[in-house]
Amino acid sequence: MLLEQYKEAIENSNIVSKTDINGVITFVNDEFCAISEYSREELIGKKHNIVKHPSIPKNHFKKLWKTITAKKTYKATVKNLSKSGKDYYLNTTITPILDENGEIEEYIAIRYDVTKEVELTMVLEKQEQILEERVKQQTKELEELTHTLERRVQEEIKKNEEKQKILFMQSRFASLGQMIANIAHQWRQPLTELNWVLFSLKNAFRKSNSNEFENNYQEAQQIISNMSNTIEDFSNFFNPNKKKSLFTIQDSINDALNILSNHLQKEEINIKKDFIDIQVEGISNELSQVIINLIQNAKDAFSINHIQNKIIWISISKIEIKSKPFAKIVIEDNAGGIDEKHIDKIFEPYFSTKHASTGTGIGLFMSHMIIQNSLNGIITVENGGKGAKFIITIPTK
Numbered sequence: 001m002l003l004e005q006y007k008e009a010i011e012n013s014n015i016v017s018k019t020d021i022n023g024v025i026t027f028v029n030d031e032f033c034a035i036s037e038y039s040r041e042e043l044i045g046k047k048h049n050i051v052k053h054p055s056i057p058k059n060h061f062k063k064l065w066k067t068i069t070a071k072k073t074y075k076a077t078v079k080n081l082s083k084s085g086k087d088y089y090l091n092t093t094i095t096p097i098l099d100e101n102g103e104i105e106e107y108i109a110i111r112y113d114v115t116k117e118v119e120l121t122m123v124l125e126k127q128e129q130i131l132e133e134r135v136k137q138q139t140k141e142l143e144e145l146t147h148t149l150e151r152r153v154q155e156e157i158k159k160n161e162e163k164q165k166i167l168f169m170q171s172r173f174a175s176l177g178q179m180i181a182n183i184a185h186q187w188r189q190p191l192t193e194l195n196w197v198l199f200s201l202k203n204a205f206r207k208s209n210s211n212e213f214e215n216n217y218q219e220a221q222q223i224i225s226n227m228s229n230t231i232e233d234f235s236n237f238f239n240p241n242k243k244k245s246l247f248t249i250q251d252s253i254n255d256a257l258n259i260l261s262n263h264l265q266k267e268e269i270n271i272k273k274d275f276i277d278i279q280v281e282g283i284s285n286e287l288s289q290v291i292i293n294l295i296q297n298a299k300d301a302f303s304i305n306h307i308q309n310k311i312i313w314i315s316i317s318k319i320e321i322k323s324k325p326f327a328k329i330v331i332e333d334n335a336g337g338i339d340e341k342h343i344d345k346i347f348e349p350y351f352s353t354k355h356a357s358t359g360t361g362i363g364l365f366m367s368h369m370i371i372q373n374s375l376n377g378i379i380t381v382e383n384g385g386k387g388a389k390f391i392i393t394i395p396t397k
């Protein structure tokens, strides 16, 4: 009686079936019929795999049979298919029932429905998957964006480099113009002299004075040789293909002053030097070019502001920045200084306050480029007491 009550209790609360040792169904309760949607008549006498889901791999059943034929209890959550094609999940326990001899008599399977739980888990997993996909997608997009950005930066850098090359070229042309102007200037005097010597030569020829003729001839040769030296000096100076080497700053500045000496004399500009001996690495002519640019700017400012007593102070000194040695060059004039509203822009390419015929605005840009790229240095500007004050610092060896 007690056993009967247990049986009833189990059958009422679970999905129960029994099979013989070959898996042929011998008993099903109402719950089994309800969930599988088969009638009792349809089930009894059929193999239990009538309810199996086609997606379950064969392996699963192999394991099941291996367990229960070894007289052990099998437990698993199993996916089944109802008669109308609905999936349902059962938490299943199959127990072999043994006879008095200990041989398997039949199998009893007790299950309960876990479809809702399984489906919920699946929905959650799916959402997790979607989320993961989204994260992956966004990571990919971000990577692509970074890539595109990198490429754009590279492109911009390249464009910028090309722009700078063009500016360098333009400055070379400007230098060429400067060179021709300088040569023309330097030649004016000897050409006049040569004219006189030729006139004297003609006279000597007429008078058949061979001594005078010889003297004039030699003088003409001397003048011509000086003139050709001038060309050589200038073309050496402006030669763009030079290698970096150690050079003395004061030599480089003196070269610039020599080139400009005629100008400086004519304009009555007084240069006050305070030099010491320091070597740096780079191209001496390029530093000379910077000094020429700075002096020419001062010269322009003198004439724009009608300065009478024109002075340019040039000093070289040694300083330390963060216990590293630097050469410091200061070029200061008394031409009145730079308008404060322009001072931040003067190193920019094409910034000029001068008339287009006198200034293109690349002098200081080029100077800045040379100091920074060729000499690893820095050029800054401020208004000193009487005029503009340019400060150049270059690392020394």
Ligand SMILES: Nc1ncnc2c1ncn2[C@@H]1O[C@H](COP(=O)(O)OP(=O)(O)OP(=O)(O)O)[C@@H](O)[C@H]1O
Binding pocket: 293, 297, 298, 301, 333, 335, 337, 338, 339, 342, 346, 347, 351, 352, 353, 354, 358, 359, 360, 361, 362, 363, 364, 365, 388
């Ligand atoms: N010593 C100075 N005193 C006053 N203003 C200056 C001085 N040096 C430069 N400037 C100002 O800085 C501007 C830019 O100088 P930068 O040498 O670059 O160009 P520019 O002299 O105008 O033309 P370029 O040198 O190409 O012929 C000048 O137009 C001028 O306004």
Ligand SMILES: [Mg+2]
Binding pocket: 293, 296, 297, 359, 362, 363, 364
């Ligand atoms: Mg200039």
